[in-house]
Amino acid sequence: MITSRAQRNLRKRAGRAGQAFMFWFFCPLFALLFLGLSLAGLPETVKASRGEGQLGTFIAQHEDCSTIRFTVMCSWTGRYLSDDGSRTLEGVLLDSEAPDRVGERIPTLYEGETDPLVVYLPEESGPLESVALLGAAGLAYLIWWTWSVIRRSRHRSSAIDAGGRGPRAPVSLPPQDSALDPSGEPRHRR
Incomplete structure (x- = not known):
């Protein structure tokens, strides 16, 4: 029967095994994911922060909002x-929360084919900082x-070399023979 102390x-x-598994498996996996995502989005965000790309106008058509942990997050498509026409x-996604209403026109920068199609504000450096921070955090971890x-x-x-916590050598015990005493001499029966 297992006692309460043993339980x-x-x-x-x-609990320790679960924490160890989380530390040695899931955390590095998430760090690799962060690093990969930041590297995948890096070329477009660098171009946008430099003002490279095709200038144009974004016309807001649809706002999609969701609540995540008591915070309302909205994105605009249009x-x-x-x-130059x-x-x-x-169906382009605006990488900013700039519009206030449907139909609003905003000067933007188009970087090229992405999935989904995304346009950026020309002077915005926020995405570059976010991508760099995400990648740096993943790499540092x-x-x-x-x-x-x-x-x-x-x-x-x-x-192990110092004889500490390592695999222990098997302990050999003398055979338990009732005819011998602990010194190995034969016992005399009384």
Whole structure:
């Protein structure tokens, strides 16, 4: 029968195992995801922050709002018209919360084919800072995680070399023979 103390110890071990799994598997996975997303969006945001791309006008057509953790997040989709009249795009996403109403016209910058189609405000550097911050956070975590893994493995190998926490050698016990006493001499029966 498992006692309450043994049950508490089992729960503690299970909790520690879950935390270790989270640290050694999911956190690096999320860091790789952040790094990948930032690298994927980096070319467009760098171009937008430099003012490179095709200038045009965004006409707000639809606002989509959702509530996430008591915060209302809105995005605008609409039509993009290039200033030279060579390009008209429908269903374009504006990477800003600038419009106040449907039909409002905003000067924007089109970077090229993305999925979904996105236009940026010409002077806005916010997306570049966000992408850079996201990538830097992912990279910093992966560097720290790698250092932790190396440090932990070195610590374990040095502990093994010093006779500390490592795999223990099997302990050999003398055979339990009732005819011999602890010194190995034959016992005399009384």
